[in-house]
Amino acid sequence: MSTPTLEKHSKSLDDLEGDQGHLIKVTFRIRRFNPEVSADATWQDFQMEMDPKERVLDALHKIKWELDGTLTFRRSCAHGICGSDAMRINGKNRLACKTLIKDINPDKPITVEAIKGLTVLKDLVVDMEPFFQAYRDVMPFLITTGNEPTRERRQSAEDRERFDDTTKCILCAACTSSCPVFWNDGQYFGPAAIVNAHRFIFDSRDEGGEQRLEILNDKDGVWRCRTTFNCTDACPRGIEVTKAIQEVKRALITRRF
Numbered sequence: 081m082s083t084p085t086l087e088k089h090s091k092s093l094d095d096l097e098g099d100q101g102h103l104i105k106v107t108f109r110i111r112r113f114n115p116e117v118s119a120d121a122t123w124q125d126f127q128m129e130m131d132p133k134e135r136v137l138d139a140l141h142k143i144k145w146e147l148d149g150t151l152t153f154r155r156s157c158a159h160g161i162c163g164s165d166a167m168r169i170n171g172k173n174r175l176a177c178k179t180l181i182k183d184i185n186p187d188k189p190i191t192v193e194a195i196k197g198l199t200v201l202k203d204l205v206v207d208m209e210p211f212f213q214a215y216r217d218v219m220p221f222l223i224t225t226g227n228e229p230t231r232e233r234r235q236s237a238e239d240r241e242r243f244d245d246t247t248k249c250i251l252c253a254a255c256t257s258s259c260p261v262f263w264n265d266g267q268y269f270g271p272a273a274i275v276n277a278h279r280f281i282f283d284s285r286d287e288g289g290e291q292r293l294e295i296l297n298d299k300d301g302v303w304r305c306r307t308t309f310n311c312t313d314a315c316p317r318g319i320e321v322t323k324a325i326q327e328v329k330r331a332l333i334t335r336r337f
């Protein structure tokens with residue numbers, strides 16, 4: 081397959097702010113898949129001139145806008161908030177909008193492919209429905225019975241701290257799609273669902289903890305975790321995912337949470 085090239089350069093944010101960067105040649109090796117064209121995925125190289133301080137998402141935009149409009153990927157916020165652009169970059173799950181080219185060895189071709197364990201629909205876009213179904217299954221919302229407050233539900237700073245880490249999840253699926261158990265058997269709830277269950281199980285205002293623990297006591301629940309720490313390594317929000325899973329396991333044994 082021929083290699084499209086892009087010599088023209090759009091200015092990065094740093095350039096606009098006066099910090100002139102130098103351009104380097106970078107090859108992006110992207111795993112392409114279009115079920116309307118072929119049942120097989122293929123790698124395609126794009127050679128670009130980029131500022132090392134630009135992000136992988138900037139490169140994907142340039143390819144799509146200037147070289148090949150059929151390149152398909154998800155992104156929304158472009159600032160690490162919406163969680164829509166998780167992908168495997170040089171074999172590791174990352175957010176394209178938070179990955180600077182200079183940080184991933186641009187001397188070699190940079191590989192970009194869809195996250196694993198979920199069905200690829202086209203190029204870098206996967207079917208997220210199984211992921212979100214597991215999220216919905218753990219009831220990721222506050223459950224209370226009666227005692228409606230007239231104002232907010234109060235909570236001490238200590239009680240709030242108990243689940244602070246797991247409030248940071250942006251549902252990007254980087255953790256779940258880096259988990260070997262999930263790759264082998266998509267039935268496993270996966271780290272992200274457990275993180276979001278943890279967020280409410282350990283919330284002193286919530287009354288649905290027992291229900292959620294029973295849901296995760298299932299054969300496809302927390303006990304499938306093999307503590308490989310892939311999830312913690314993959315999380316772009318720095319959440320201690322494995323620790324949260326361990327805390328849910330412990331709560332299941334002790335029924336203290």
Ligand code: SF4
Nearest residue numbers: 249250252253255315
């Ligand atoms: S726990 Fe981290 S990696 Fe997993 S979905 Fe949430 S933000 Fe993404």
Ligand code: FES
Nearest residue numbers: 158160162163177
């Ligand atoms: S585009 Fe929203 S997190 Fe990257």
